[in-house]
Amino acid sequence: MSRYRIAIGGMQHETNTFSPLPTEFEHFITASAWPGLIRDNDIFSVMPGRNIPISGFIDAAHDWELVPLIWTFAEPAGYVTDEAFNQVSQLLIQSLENAHELDGVYLDLHGAMVTQSHADGEAELLRLVREVVGQDLPVVVSLDLHGNLSPLFFELASAVTIYRTYPHLDMADTGKRAKVLLSKLLENKAPFYKAWRQLEYIIPITSQSTMLEPAKSLYSHLDALTVDGVTSIDMALGFAPADIAHTGASVFAYGRDEQAVENAANTMLNALKQAESDFNNPLVAAPDAVKKAIAISRTATKPVVIADPQDNPGAGDMGDTTGLLHALLDEGARGAALSLLWDEEAAAMAHSAGEGAKILFSLGCKFPEYGDPPVKIQATVESVSNGVFEFTGPMYAGSKADFGPCACLLLDHDIAEVRVIVGTIRSQNADQSMFRALGVEPKDQKILVVKSAIHFLNDYASIAADVIFAEATGANPCNLNTLKYTRLREGVKIGPHGKAFKNKI
Ligand SMILES: [Zn+2]
Structure with missing residues (x-):
């Protein structure tokens, strides 16, 4: 060679x-x-x-x-x-x-x-x-x-x-x-x-996981199609969440036999078209998600994981909205922990106050047009970290986190018992080490809230009694009807069986 x-x-x-x-x-x-x-x-x-x-x-x-x-x-x-x-x-x-x-x-x-x-x-x-x-x-x-x-x-x-x-x-x-x-x-x-094909409907990221149907089956077609002149x-x-003409799914096929390549691309596109009704998007309103998690956790021996996909930094969100945090407090959740709330100011305050200090915080929501009000509350600084630690889950294998000053805060509340991990660098929580590095053992909690859409599943599915996808505020609406698109290509459907986009100009 x-x-x-x-x-x-x-x-x-x-x-x-x-x-x-x-x-x-x-x-x-x-x-x-x-x-x-x-x-x-x-x-x-x-x-x-x-x-x-x-x-x-x-x-x-x-x-x-x-x-x-x-x-x-x-x-x-x-x-x-x-x-x-x-x-x-x-x-x-x-x-x-x-x-x-x-x-x-x-x-x-x-x-x-x-x-x-x-x-x-x-x-x-x-x-x-x-x-x-x-x-x-x-x-x-x-x-x-x-x-x-x-x-x-x-x-x-x-x-x-x-x-x-x-x-x-x-x-x-x-x-x-x-x-x-x-x-x-x-x-x-x-x-x-x-050969290249474009799908006629946009798929929300919350229904794309290959651990779930229909994506799991759709991806299994790829190897079967790589035969007879298709490389x-x-x-x-x-x-x-991208307001551009070519938002959406597409298929790429390559090989030495032109007709076989075209056929393979058509077959894959048809499979995607036929799966349109199967891409469901099961979002639960934040207060209902917390109520459901509390009910399940009464008898569960493992934590219930609530995902906050609409404020997922891994999809360009701020990671600082407070819809689920308010819901945890309002519903009186106990044994709950949330990570990672992007709040540089809170992390700096916690570091200067030191472990054990109890101070007043105004947590999250630095972009009021995208979220609920900040959570203004007294909290005890339970631990601080420089945010540098080894990931332990499979997705970030071999990589090290570098999130800057972080802290774990125990919120001072009459009924609820909620811990919040605040950090200086935005990042989705797709790895249990993001709790553990601050002294919170994920499997010992009743409820875990992660700012992530799907990636968290790789490391959390095995320790979860149940997983709930919550609908809280953020810059990544997964119910696509709420996105204010202006530049999509004519006719593309906004979501499976969604409304066809019409250019107003
Ligand atoms: Zn991706």
Whole structure:
């Protein structure tokens, strides 16, 4: 086998265009659940061994000469500013210009990046890459399952492979699949036939889990379709809180037999169409979710987990709304713990007061238009942490948290017994260590509230008596009728069996 010379890099961002938080360059530098900006050979020292696509690619491509560009990730949030996109893309493009005589390029991208000027940020990045390497060099891309891709993106990429699990347990495996696709392109010295299809309805993220139906069965079709001239087929289920023309699910198929590739793409699209009635979205109003959890926990031996998907920082939310916190207090929940409430000020106050201090806090809700009022309450600082700890669950395998000052507060309330973990860096709770690092053992609680939509399932399902998806305020409405779309493509349905979008202009 030839020792191919391959440039590798990445830029991951999932943009919620309804989020009030712009994504600046500093957010691409800052580490959180994943590393921040990494350049050159640091990619080889930082990335191996993690559940991240580029980590899997590096591992699989040990027989190739890899030329590191840059890799960066920013926590999902609002539009990527033009300045941030230009700075990051210039770093990547400059290092690509310095990497001469390449046989191919691998990029670890997300697929749902929206910049102030580009509705498909990944397509713009690929356009810049093509300006350097030309139209014929193989450029293979791995994507998150939540991509909203455009025809231009499909055109510019030689081949694409996408996570097949949500929670995303197969990120490194997706990088490995990208290596296989790239090696097939290099060995055959010819491009694939390729096909792309777009689904006619948008799927809310709360009904996309591959641990549940219908996504579980839909994803099982992919391997069965990879036969007879079809090299690979993948699908992105889309990311609903993005007001752009190409929001929604799409299918990518590649291979050596044109008709087989077209047929496979049609078969997968038809399966998605037929599943339209099966994507249910079982959200329960926050007070009812807490009442239900209290009732179950009376006899359960394990905690009841309540998810707060509409304020999930992993979907670009603030992670600071207080709908569920108010409900826990109003309903008198006991043995309850919530993580992670993004509140830099509360974390700083807790650190300066110290463990054991009892002080008055105004918790959460720094964006009043998106949430309920802050919770103004006395609380005891039970523990503080610098927010640096090892993740223990499978999704962040190999990664270390770096959330800045955090604290566990026991709220002073007549009836309720509620602990809140406040943090300085926004992050969804998809790992039990986010409680444990602050001295709260998850399995010993009656009720756990996690700001996450689906990812928490990977680490919490085994300790949960039951899981309830609550409907509280946030910038990621999962009932899509409440999203004020203005730029979708004509006719796309807003949710399964939803209303068709009509352009008012
Ligand atoms: Zn995702």
